[in-house]
Amino acid sequence: MTQDRISKIVEKLAPSGIRAFFDLVLNMKDVISLGVGEPDFVTPWHIREKAIHSLEKGFTSYTSNKGMPELRKEIAQFLQKRYGLSYDFLEEILITVGVSEGLDLAMRALLNPGDKVLVPEPAYVSYGPVVELAGGEPIYLQTNIKNEFKLTAQQIDQAAVKGTKALMINYPSNPTGTSYTKAELLAIAQVVKKHDLLIVSDEDYDELTYDFDHTPLSSLPGMKxxxxxxxxxxxxxxxxxxxxxxxxxxxxxxxxxxKIHQYTMLCASITGQIAAQDALKYGQRDVAEMRKEYNRRRRYMVSSLNEMGLDCHTPQGAFYVFPSIQKTGMKSLDFAKDLLEKEKVALVPGVAFGPSCEGYIRISYASSYENLQEAVKRIKRYLQKSKE
Amino acid sequence: MDEILEVLVGNGRATPEEIAKLTGKNVAQVKKLISKYETDGTIVKYKAILNTELIPERRSLVTALIEVCIDPQEDAGFDRVAERIYNFPEVTSCYLVSGDHDLLVVVEGDSLNTVADFIASKLAPMAHVRSTRTHFLLKKYKEDGQILKKGAGKKRLNISY
Structure with a gap:
């Protein structure tokens, strides 16, 4: 039994072409990394303290499959207050192991073999694979810098052929930072209704929206x-x-x-669930502080990149900028490797987010201002040298 | 608070050009506002926060927190006595506080003796000072919002999706 040890569906999954690049970065010392997709802040102390205290008190057990009712209640209240959303904490909220598990569960719960799912590109790396693992077929809708990487209602209208079941959307977006105004979302909602689609909406970066108020798709009329x-x-x-x-x-x-969650994951960790309750109850000031800080870095990065000739749009949220490197004539993976070797700055090549993202790089500004300043200096030097 | 001030509180060395980039304002505007804040006293001065543990000649520096009870004076309340105290260069901070004493005075000196001398010969005998209670500082953990111990460092990977 050597031929088909691995399932066909897994075997067919596109291997990540930039794995080798990641290994290169992880084994290198003294790198300034703008390649990280997570905040550079440590979890606020009151949340960590709550988690530690819960361990001291012996909260180390399973919770109910859906998650602690106290946390679900807290989430329901928070969503009501923040967005006017009303979800019943008993039956309409499930605590997952990160949004990543939620994406996987949603796909497995919705799809029959061959169902099509619309996925805007650039896409977060797991979107295509979770559709395929669930037996579905991702249909990629390519967006571009001219349109600030925004998906349009028209694109959905044209792509939603027979057999299309759902649209996956992520805003503010990893990797582009793009988000949508209420008016743009209303247009998307209308065409989604026309084609009778479901939407899996990943709004993990909602609190990091800078230029307008975030609107959840489910808060729009008739969309819940x-x-x-x-x-x-x-x-x-x-x-x-x-x-x-x-x-x-x-x-x-x-x-x-x-149902899937209870057979596969059982429940999310109790320590995390207790910490999350504290975050919702007492963390709003921390969120505001971090948002302000990210916003400053966003302004700094966008103006610095444009100054050095790497065109980028101003992202409305998250902590990424997605500049074009087309002027250098290099492929994004070559650019990333070369920059790492010569100037020890790490970032993520655009191709990681889909073939149409060749010619772009993702820069995360979730890094200290001092690091960003140094990185900007090095990228500038790199660009100047490669012109000579 | 004006965002320019917020940036400066975090980094007193930020240049007007940097502040302009970070806040989305133009450089001339930032320069104008900073000089206004400097003139009207909103910005008192710029200084560095040092970890004196790492500076050999300052490691022996002694700090005392002194609770001072005073008799308030007619017309001037506590202010006149406070002024006589805080004018001493040895006094690095001076606060009027509620509770069972009136002033909290912070004094710094080169040695235990210098600080003790100052208290015994200057502060305690001063007119209207009723009593003093001195706490010598043993260890600084956090100062001006800054934890002084070098952090264990964040353990983020250098790259991730």
Whole structure:
């Protein structure tokens, strides 16, 4: 038994072409990294303290499959207050192991073999694979810098052929930082209704929106029943390692997702769930502080990159900029490797987010201002030298 | 608080050009506002926070927190006595506080003797000072919002999606 040890579906999954590049970065010392997709803040102390205290008190058990009712109640109240969303904490909210698990559960709960799912590109790296693992077929909708990497209603309208079941969307977006105004979302909602699609909406970066108020798709008229709203604590509260996310949606979908979750994950860690309650209750000031700080770095990076001739749009959220390197004539992976070797600055080549993202790089500004300043200096020097 | 001030509180050495980039304002505007803050006293001065543990000649520096009870004076309340105290260069901070004493005075000196001398010969005998209670500082953990111990460092990977 050597030929087909591995399932066909896994074998077929496109291997990440930039794995070797990542290994290169991880083994290198003294690198300034703008390649990290997580906050550079440590989880606020009151949240960590709460988690430590819970361990001291012996909270080390399983929780209910759906997650602690106290946390679900807290989330329901928070969403009501923040966005006017009303979800029943008993049946419409599921605590997941990060938004990543939520994405996987949603796909497995919704898809029959061959169902099509619309995925905007650039896409977060797991989007295509979770569709394929669930037996579905991702249809990539390419966006570009001219349109600030925004998906349009028209694109959805043209792509939603027969057999299309859902649209996956992520805003503010990793890797582009692009987000949508309420008016833009209303247009998307309209065409989604026309084609009777479901939406899996990953809004993990909602609290890091800078230029306008974030609008959840599920808050738009008539959309609550079509949307699986995914969010979590990683980005807003700098809690990536706690691995806590949540899914809100129509009860039969949440029930289906819970069924998979209970057989595969059982429940999210209790320490993380307790910490997450504290984050929602007392963390709003921390979120505001971090947002302000990220916003300053965003302004700094966008103006610095444009000054040195790397065109980029001003992202409305998250902590990424996605500049074009087309002027250098280099492929994004070559550019990233060369920059790493010559100037020890790490960033993520655009191709990681889809073939149409060749010619772009993702820069994360979740790094100290001093690091950003030094990185800008080095990239500038690199560009000047390569021109000579 | 004006964002320019927020940036300067975090980094007193930020240049107007940097501040302009960070806040989305133009350089001339930033320069104008900073000089206004400097003139009207909003910005008192720029200084560095040092970890004196790492400076050999300052490692022996002695700090005392002194609770001072005073008799308030007619017309001037506590202010006149406070002024007589805080004018001493040895006094690095001076606060009027509620509770069972009136002033909290911070004194710095080269040695235990210098500080003790100052208290015994200057502060305690001063007119209207009723009593003093001195606490010598043993270890600084955090100062001006800054934890002084070098952190264990964040353990982020250098790259991730």
């Amino acid at each position: 029943d079509r949307v699986i709203y995914l969010n979590g604590f990683s980005k807003a509260y700098a809690m990536t390692g706690f691995r806590i996310g949540y899914a809100c949606g129509p009860r039969e979908i949440i029930a289906a997702m819970t």
